[in-house]
Amino acid sequence: MQPVPAPAPAPDGLGNIVEVAVSLDGFSTLVDLVVLAELDTALATLPSVTVLAPTDEAFAALDPSLVEALTTPAYNFSVLSPEGLFLTTLNTAEDRVQFRSPDGQSLVLNDGAANVVVADVAASNGVIHAIDAVLLPSFLQETVATVIASDTSNLSTLTSLLNQAGLVEVLSGDGPFTVFAPINEAFDVLTELPDLDTLTDILTYHVVAGMYPSTLIEDGLELTTVLGSTIRFSVTEMGVMINDNVPIETTDTVAGNGIVHKIGGIFLP
Structure with missing residues (x-):
């Protein structure tokens, strides 16, 4: 040549x-x-x-x-x-x-x-x-479902619940999805496992259609989740909070069909 x-x-x-x-x-x-x-x-x-x-x-x-x-x-x-x-x-x-x-x-x-x-x-x-x-x-070969499943230290509870609710296949689809993924400790507020319909509602409350990396998150932003409910962001010197009391722990783990942000609490419908 x-x-x-x-x-x-x-x-x-x-x-x-x-x-x-x-x-x-x-x-x-x-x-x-x-x-x-x-x-x-x-x-x-x-x-x-x-x-x-x-x-x-x-x-x-x-x-x-x-x-x-x-x-x-x-x-x-x-x-x-x-x-x-x-x-x-x-x-x-x-x-x-x-x-x-x-x-x-x-x-x-x-x-x-x-x-x-x-x-x-x-x-x-x-x-x-x-x-x-x-x-x-290489990350384009991953899905948000596999990204979540691979984080066994922080997201193993979420992985188990997604499997129980039958949502792994959904999060393996085309997307794109933005998933606000509660860490294991966030689920401690649930004293018992809810019924399947309620569990599905809780989990889909944490998924937004579309790509929303941290660079697009700003104070006052509101996003509609797959459940149909809205989540609201507030940005302060202490960090980013969702719905006033759920902190974002880490951001921007990207996959071929979306992005995952780990959060320190759960959203309850």
Whole structure:
């Protein structure tokens, strides 16, 4: 594969990663999404950056509903720093990119998940490789149901109750869902297990249709839950409270079909 020369340099030398990406044809979707994710400043200023840049056609090949979900503030792109044949992305330590050259000429990523179609487009603070598919983070393989089930230290009671109410399949569906997940201790207020209908009402009171990461939560925000009841947020110096007395403990565990916030209490209909 022959390297493609960089665009005409700026007066003081090569442009930075963002400037070069803007100047190239076929990367307008990537540029728009980088700006939306507020990564443009980082990509323009970080030293020694390697960006695997999906083409417009690569983004167009994605399911539109996935693109819509990825444009919420909960998701970020993978920005890479060189570490040999394996690159570790900045979005999560679990996501690494493997470069292989089966024929000695082409570059294949992650066992064929994408191919480098244009290599070595230079910028003042790094290099861009154009790729023909979008590399999706590992968390997109998870659902909010599996995220909850995997947190055995904090959410095992919720997992058990979701199973009893038959809601695991629902939370494994397309979504997107925002789940306000009570930690184990939050259920201590229930002196006995309610009947199935009441349990289902309680659990669906903790689920909102749509993606609501912490960046969208503000004082006075009201959201309608799947149950049909409203939850209300108040933001103070002490943190974020829901319905005046339930604190948010941790935020923004993302999955392919939604997001989970752990809370320190339960909502009772």
